[in-house]
Amino acid sequence: MSAQSVTSPSLSEGVKNALAVSLRGVEELLPQEDWVRKLVRSEASGQPLRIKLGLDPTAPDIHIGHTVVLNKMRQLQDLGHTVIFLIGDFTTLIGDPSGRNSTRPPLTAEQIRVNAETYKAQAFKVLDPEKTELRYNSEWSDALGARGMIQLAARYTVARMMERNDFAERFAAGTPISVHEFLYPLMQGYDSVALKADIELGGTDQKFNLLMGRHLQQEYGQEPQCILTMPLLEGTDGVEKMSKSKNNYIGITEDANTMFAKVLSISDTLMWRWYTLLSFKSLAQIEVLKAEVAAGRNPKDAKVMLAKEITARFHSAQAAEAAEQDFVNRSRGGVPDVIPEVTLAAGESGVLGIGLVLKQAGLAPSTSEANRLIDGGGVRVDSGVVGDKGLKLKAGTYVVQVGKRKFARVTLA
Known part of the structure; x- marks a missing residue:
């Protein structure tokens, strides 16, 4: 099928819609013509396509930047296709060299087990657990054994492996590359063989590994998967990719x-x-919002909708409503409905300096930082700005605020 025929009027509305959903926000969809063929065949046969996403449980939790690719999975899931959430418990033992400039030490089996349980719980905040095939690649990787691993390694050359940017750069710089790192893309590619994937999703940094899946499926006589890469999400600063660091x-x-x-x-x-x-809003709905904002609607209205949608997804609709009200209260200088309750000892003198109050209540990491916050006008006690670092509080209960978001109801006894 030619590139021009991808948007051919002869395609059904269902296939056109599925393609539009597939392309939403993507970096690359390769080969797009093959994906359209698969969609056409699926519609004609009623057989859902197999959508693969593999994540290695290398950390105890994930942020919303990680959910970009999970959202794409959910969109394809909602079209009726089979999504396979693959936890790379075996490949994590190797360590993914993607984007690395040094060998990464592998995690222990216990660390992997704990992280895998957390990943599963978090992924199902986006994916429908009732319609998701949950797999672990140790199922087939352990069974492959030494003989199977050697046979697999024979299906790819060192020269092709060294075309990979991170390997080439490390080799040129004289940075060590362990032989086991060559096994990682091979094993990720073999996952696609084991699962008979029609398409594999990943971040832009996973392109080499995803293409390996296509190559190995052809080697094993299977129809090669398509690959779909999603961009890395910018963080709240709008500049750098989202990162805890x-x-x-x-x-x-x-x-x-x-x-x-x-x-x-x-x-x-x-x-x-x-x-x-x-967002799970359709592109048409988003365009309507954009037009309304362009016509004069306050963009904050659209941002509140997005904030409520994301908060509801990972908590609940009720929690999102309460969070909105909490934000409104804070913006008006009000106190949230629920704040930490802290009881502190006033000591023999019956009073406690404000710096120690902030530190002991967990509102400042140290008394010196507490003093800095006071100098900046960022500390309030019962809604009044604290201007004196020498302030001492007597026995009683106070609402103490630092900045816009930190509150505590402090009782001195």
Whole structure:
């Protein structure tokens, strides 16, 4: 099928819609013509396509940047296709060299087991667990054995492996490359053989590994999978990719109020990219919102909708509503309905300095930082700004606030 015929009027509306959903926000869909053929065949036969996503449980939790590819899986799942959420418990033992400039030490089996359980719970906040095929690649990788591993390795050359950018750069720089790292893309590709995947999803940094799956499926006499790569999501700063190390992330296990407030903190421009990659609203619905904002509607209205949608996905609709109200209360200088309760000892003198109050209540990491916050006008006690670092609080109960988001009801006894 030619590239021109992908949008041919002869395609059914169902296939055209499925292709539009597939292409939404993607970096690459290769080969697009093959994917259209698969969609046409699936519609004609009633046989759902097999959509594969593999994640290695290398960390205990994930942020919403990781859910971009999960959202694409959910979109394809909602079209009626079979989505396979593959947990790479075997490949994690090797360690993915993608984007690395050094060998990464593998995790222990126990670390992998604990992380895998967390990944599964978090992924099912996006995917429909009742319609998801959950697999672990140790199922077939352990069974492959030494003989099978040698036979698999014979299906790819070192020269082709060294075409991979990170390997080539490390080799040129004299940085060690362990032989076991060559096994990683082979094993990820073999996953596609074992699962008979029609398409595999991943981030842009996974393209080499995804193409390996196509190659190995052909080697094993299967129809090769298509590959779909999703872009890396910019973090709340709108500049760098979302990362915990850059503190521009939103963890999907963060409390609802924090999640809601962080989404509202992004720029109006970034909001639309997040809509495309994170929202389950249709592109048509998003275009209507864009038009309304362009015509004069406050962009904050659209941002609130996005914040509520994301918060509801990882918590609940009720939690999202409460988070919105909490944000409104804070914006008006009000106190959230639920804040930490802390009881501190006033000591023999019956008073406690404000710096120690902030530190012991967990509102500041140290008294020196507490003093800095006071100097900046960022500390309130019972709604009044604290201007004196020497303030001492007597026995009683106070609402103490630091910045816009930190509150505690402090009782001195």
